[in-house]
Amino acid sequence: xxxxxxxxxxxxxxxxxxxxxxxxxxxxxxxxxxxxxxxxxxxxxxxxxxxxxxxxxxxxxxxxxxxxxxxxxxxxxxxxxxxxxxxxxxxxxxxxxxxxxxxxxxxxxxxxxxxxxxxxxxxxxxxxxxxxxxxxxxxxxxxxxxxxxxxxxxxxxxxxxxxxxxxxxxxxxxxxxxxxxxxxxxxxxxxxxxxxxxxxxxxxxxxxxxxxxxxxxxxxxxxxxxxxxxxxxxxxxxxxxxxxxxxx
Amino acid sequence: xxxxxxxxxxxxxxxxxxxxxxxxxxxxxxxxxxxxxxxxxxxxxxxxxxxxxxxxxxxxxxxxxxxxxxxxxxxxxxxxxxxxxxxxxxxxxxxxxxxxxxxxxxxxxxxxxxxxxxxxxxxxxxxxxxxxxxxxxxxxxxxxxxxxxxxxxxxxxxxxxxxxxxxxxxxxxxxxxxxxxxxxxxxxxxxxxxxxxxxxxxxxxxxxxxxxxxxxxxxxxxxxxxxxxxxxxxxxxxxxxxxxxxx
Ligand SMILES: [Zn+2]
Numbered sequence: 012x013x014x015x016x017x018x019x020x021x022x023x024x025x026x027x028x029x030x031x032x033x034x035x036x037x038x039x040x041x042x043x044x045x046x047x048x049x050x051x052x053x054x055x056x057x058x059x060x061x062x063x064x065x066x067x068x069x070x071x072x073x074x075x076x077x078x079x080x081x082x083x084x085x086x087x088x089x090x091x092x093x094x095x096x097x098x099x100x101x102x103x104x105x106x107x108x109x110x111x112x113x114x115x116x117x118x119x120x121x122x123x124x125x126x127x128x129x130x131x132x133x134x135x136x137x138x139x140x141x142x143x144x145x146x147x148x149x150x151x152x153x154x155x156x157x158x159x160x161x162x163x164x165x166x167x168x169x170x171x172x173x174x175x176x177x178x179x180x181x182x183x184x185x186x187x188x189x190x191x192x193x194x195x196x197x198x199x200x201x202x203x204x205x206x207x208x209x210x211x212x213x214x215x216x217x218x219x220x221x222x223x224x225x226x227x228x229x230x231x232x233x234x235x236x237x238x239x240x241x242x243x244x245x246x247x248x249x250x251x252x253x254x255x256x257x258x259x
Numbered sequence: 260x261x262x263x264x265x266x267x268x269x270x271x272x273x274x275x276x277x278x279x280x281x282x283x284x285x286x287x288x289x290x291x292x293x294x295x296x297x298x299x300x301x302x303x304x305x306x307x308x309x310x311x312x313x314x315x316x317x318x319x320x321x322x323x324x325x326x327x328x329x330x331x332x333x334x335x336x337x338x339x340x341x342x343x344x345x346x347x348x349x350x351x352x353x354x355x356x357x358x359x360x361x362x363x364x365x366x367x368x369x370x371x372x373x374x375x376x377x378x379x380x381x382x383x384x385x386x387x388x389x390x391x392x393x394x395x396x397x398x399x400x401x402x403x404x405x406x407x408x409x410x411x412x413x414x415x416x417x418x419x420x421x422x423x424x425x426x427x428x429x430x431x432x433x434x435x436x437x438x439x440x441x442x443x444x445x446x447x448x449x450x451x452x453x454x455x456x457x458x459x460x461x462x463x464x465x466x467x468x469x470x471x472x473x474x475x476x477x478x479x480x481x482x483x484x485x486x487x488x489x490x491x492x493x494x495x496x497x498x499x500x501x502x503x504x505x506x
Contacts (some may be wrong), residue, residue, distance in 0.1 A: 145422050146393050172442055173421045175361070175392045195421060197443060198470045199276040224447050227479050236471050 014252040015039070015047040015227065017140075017169050017194040017216025020068045020079075022053040023223055030067065032075040039078070039221065042227040048252070049079040050110040050140065052221060058086045058116075069104040080256065082110040082140055087118040087125040097128045101135050110139040110169070113148035120153045129157060131163035138255060141166065143180065144173030144195065151176045155183030162188055167255070169216065170195035171204055184208040190255060192216045193247070195198040198233055205239045205247075213247045214255070239258060263294035264485075265328070265493040267440050268387065268464035269472070271319060272312070274301035279468040281319050285326060287472035294493070295506075297355055297464075299330040299387070302362045309333045309341070313348040320352065326504065330355040330387065335371040342378045349382045354500050355414075356384055359459065359492030360400075361392035368403035376404060380411035385499040387414040391423055391443065398423050398430035405434035412499045413437045414462060418444035418452055431456045438495060446479045447497045456490020460495050 020035070028034050039047060047138035054064030065083035072081035083100030085093040100106045111130060113120055122220050133140050136223055145153045151172040158166050165188050173195040180196075182205060183189045191208060193201050194216030204213060217227040235244070269284055270277050288296055298320060313331040320329035331353035333341035341444070345356060345453040355378045360367045367388055379386045388404075390396045398419040405413050413436055413459025418427045420443045427444075431437050431452070442464040453461035453475070465475040483491060501505060 124281050174417075175421075197466075199278075199468060200476075205274060226445065226447055229445060229447060232474060232478065233471070 012045045012249045013231070014249060015042060015044050015217050015219065016167075016192045016214040016252050016255075017050070017218050019050050019052040019218070019220035020064075020071055021220045021222060024220060025053070025067050028213055030070050030074065030103070032071045032079060035071075035220065036075060036078060038227065039224050039259050040224070042231060044227060044231070046078045046080060047219075048082055048108075048140070049220070050082045051084050054084050054108075055112045055115050058089065061086050065096070065100055065104065069100075069106065073093070081106050084110050084112075084116070085128060086116060087122045087128065088116075090124050092118040093124050094131060097131055101137050106137075108132070108140060108167075110140040112142040114142060114145045119148050120157055129161045129164050133161055136191070138165040138167050140169045140192075142170060143168040146168045151179035151183050155179065155186060155189065156227070158183065158186040158189045162186075164188060165190065165255075167192060167214070170198060171200070177204065180204065181207055184212060187211040187212075190214060190251075193234060195232065195252045198237060201234060202237045202239065205237060205243060210243055210246060210256075211251065214252055215247050262494045262497060265290065265496050266296040266465050266467070266472070266476075267414070267462040269296045269298055270469065272304065272318065273302040274303045277301040277468060281323065281327070283322065283473065285465060287414060288315050288326065291473045291476040293476060295328055296324055296457065297328045297330050297496075299355075299357045300332050302359070305332040305359045306334060306362050306364070307359065309337070309344055312485065313344065313353060317348065317353065328355070328500065329353050329358045332357045332359070333375060335369070335375045336363065337427055338374070342374050345375060345378050346382065349384055349503075353464045354384055354503060354506070355387055356371045357387045357389075359389040360389070360396040361389065366394070367396040367400035367447040372404060373407065373454045376408050376413075380408055383502040385412035385414055386436075387416050389416045390493050391417045391420045393422070398426040400500050401437060405436050409436055411436060412502070414438045414440050414499075416464070416468050417442055417466075418449060420444040420448075424448060427452050428455045431460065436498050438462055438499065439490075440464045440477065442470060442475070446475075450482045453483075453491060455491065456481045458491055459495055461489070461491040463491050465486075
């Protein structure tokens with residue numbers, strides 16, 4: 012089984028299919044991907060769309076027969092209501108985790124409200140995914156800083172540092188509560204992460220769904236070419252993502 | 260004569276994440292149907308050991324004259340000795356200057372870059388700049404340099420990938436003496452860039468071994484078929500390289 016740990020329910024998909032997961036899932040089928048962690052998209056860019064976008068993602072995931080694993084978000088700059096929305100995602104909507112994009116959402120990882128959300132996720136034992144690798148709010152080392160402050164919360168580097176910050180991702184994954192998704196680093200960085208990081212905490216992802224383009228074939232192909240063992244490849248594509256959310 | 264298919268950027272040598280030797284690269288080229296490749300130095304030879312790197316590339320290219328095109332690098336921090344080493348390397352056969360602001364320790368629009376870029380323009384060798392690292396090398400920094408030296412041919416390596424992807428098209432449109440190179444930019448985005456700024460300003464580079472040589476060529480050809488490449492697979496680079504004379 013292949014589980015893509017970084018995809019989005021982009022606004023275009025919502026408009027095009029109004030809650031029907033079939034056209035989106037057809038892209039997964041074409042690439043022989045079975046399941047995907049599905050993150051919000053419009054809710055990352057627009058504070059006024061957070062609640063609606065969380066609902067969209069929850070609804071489409073429900074209609075996907077378990078193939079889409081929904082991740083909601085909240086908007087820390089608005090304060091207490093953001094904590095309430097994070098709680099709603101993790102409890103009422105039953106989501107197995109949250110996704111934040113501090114650069115686009117416009118908050119620092121030092122934000123006090125965000126720290127409340129980190130504590131909440133830790134208490135509920137649900138991971139927080141990040142866009143990482145970009146200054147000035149979400150460099151991989153900044154997520155490493157959060158991991159030090161919230162040792163009971165699991166943090167996922169959604170991009171393993173993208174292109175230029177992968178060395179910081181490699182440092183951050185020294186912490187047992189940091190996982191790293193191979194979605195964005197080049198081929199050699201992927202190989203070095205596989206060699207040097209704890210392979211129990213590595214994932215793979217494509218970032219599919221942001222627009223209508225299909226990056227899955229390229230990104231999966233790149234990962235399949237890495238010079239790692241088949242056992243490790245299977246662990247990253249299948250076993251690890253299941254363990255992350257205990258979703259068998 | 261048929262235009263050769265050229266990979267615009269491969270880094271030859273061993274250093275941290277770099278692990279490419281000449282035989283492996285030649286095998287990849289044969290497998291991917293690529294006639295020639297620009298060979299560039301590894302990071303350490305760009306940061307400090309410039310002459311060692313340049314000599315290695317010149318020697319390696321001399322042993323495979325019909326396959327490899329040697330680049331050279333000098334660290335602008337060395338000042339006049341950097342310009343002297345550039346002249347020496349180019350006179351010995353180097354056909355392209357590589358600058359890596361992140362590794363060499365300055366911004367792409369830093370005054371340190373000026374004498375080196377000016378000398379490269381006078382020698383009629385294009386300047387490849389690694390672009391995309393925050394602060395050190397953004398697309399608009401390259402435009403600053405291109406404005407200052409309109410006679411220089413600048414190659415925007417990686418198209419500012421990842422996070423400056425939104426700047427590439429406007430930046431390239433602002434400076435006609437900039438070509439964009441595909442490595443790290445991912446084929447599905449690179450194609451949209453050349454569609455916007457013109458295929459004649461696009462160059463295909465794999466940045467092997469940082470990305471996989473054969474895979475990058477296969478993926479690019481799926482999106483830009485060879486019969487409609489607009490010069491991306493060799494002709495555009497050849498136009499820049501041959502300003503100094505036939506290869
Ligand atoms: Zn994403």
